[in-house]
Amino acid sequence: xxxxxQSPQSLIVQKGGISIINCAxxxxxxxxxxxxxxxxxxxxxxxxxxxxxxxxxxxxxxxISFNKSAKQFSLHIMDSQPGDSATYFCAASKGSxxxxxxxxxxxxxxxx
Amino acid sequence: xxxVSQSPSNKVTEKGKDVELRCDPISGHTxxxxxxxxxxxxxxxxxxxxxxxxxxxxGLPSDRFSAERTGGSVSTLTIQRTQQEDSAVYLCASSRGQxxxxxxxxxxxxxxx
Numbered sequence: 001x002x003x004x005x006q007s008p009q010s011l012i013v014q015k016g017g018i019s020i021i022n023c024a025x026x027x028x029x030x031x032x033x034x035x036x037x038x039x040x041x042x043x044x045x046x047x048x049x050x051x052x053x054x055x056x057x058x059x060x061x062x063x064i065s066f067n068k069s070a071k072q073f074s075l076h077i078m079d080s081q082p083g084d085s086a087t088y089f090c091a092a093s094k095g096s097x098x099x100x101x102x103x104x105x106x107x108x109x110x111x112x
Numbered sequence: 113x114x115x116v117s118q119s120p121s122n123k124v125t126e127k128g129k130d131v132e133l134r135c136d137p138i139s140g141h142t143x144x145x146x147x148x149x150x151x152x153x154x155x156x157x158x159x160x161x162x163x164x165x166x167x168x169x170x171g172l173p174s175d176r177f178s179a180e181r182t183g184g185s186v187s188t189l190t191i192q193r194t195q196q197e198d199s200a201v202y203l204c205a206s207s208r209g210q211x212x213x214x215x216x217x218x219x220x221x222x223x224x225x
Contacts, residue, residue, distance in 0.1 A: 036214075043116070043203050043216025044155070089155065099145070099168075100214060104154040 004092050006103030014111050019077040021106045023090035030092040035075045038087045080110045118204050118217035125194055125224055133189040133220045137206030146189050147203045194224045
């Protein structure tokens with residue numbers, strides 16, 4: 001029940017295309033869903049996050065879509081660029097008093 | 113400081129030796145985490161400190177691993193009698209609360225030869 005399942009494990013997208021990464025969870029007590037971006041040689045960095053009171057959050061080319069009934073959330077990267085090539089992690093927590101539970105990561109490659 | 117600082121950035125050690133990895137969290141962050149990341153893999157939770165509470169050591173893979181956090185700030189992860197399977201990047205993160213706003217350091221790349 002504590003797991004967050006992330007897919008796909010790896011993804012190749014042409015420049016200008018839409019990259020989509022999906023995550024699913026079981027624990028309905030989760031109420032915070034962040035996405036982290038990690039470049040080689042660096043630690044993960046917070047990219048965007050959503051709480052379950054909204055179905056979508058957009059920041060620039062990055063959008064989180066949240067489906068509470070399906071217990072799924074996804075990251076969409078519009079107009080994907082080679083600089084977006086990185087590993088992306090989804091995560092979830094029950095709020096500020098509990099640790100983040102991490103997905104396994106998706107390695108995204110944007111082909112020029 | 114402005115970010116989470118980890119040292120050393122790289123460490124090569126001989127099998128059987130002990131190593132110490134240091135993490136200096138963001139000032140005011142009460143929560144501190146250690147993770148391990150093997151090449152191309154996800155984040156493996158090791159240990160978590162929250163304020164003055166007893167640490168959550170549930171992720172430590174063996175009794176060769178230990179960590180301490182002095183004065184609620186700097187943390188040291190110690191690996192005794194290192195093995196080749198300990199080779200990985202060790203990441204430290206801190207946050208103001210447990211479940212939100214983790215800031216990671218750049219990690220220490222440990223290579224055991």
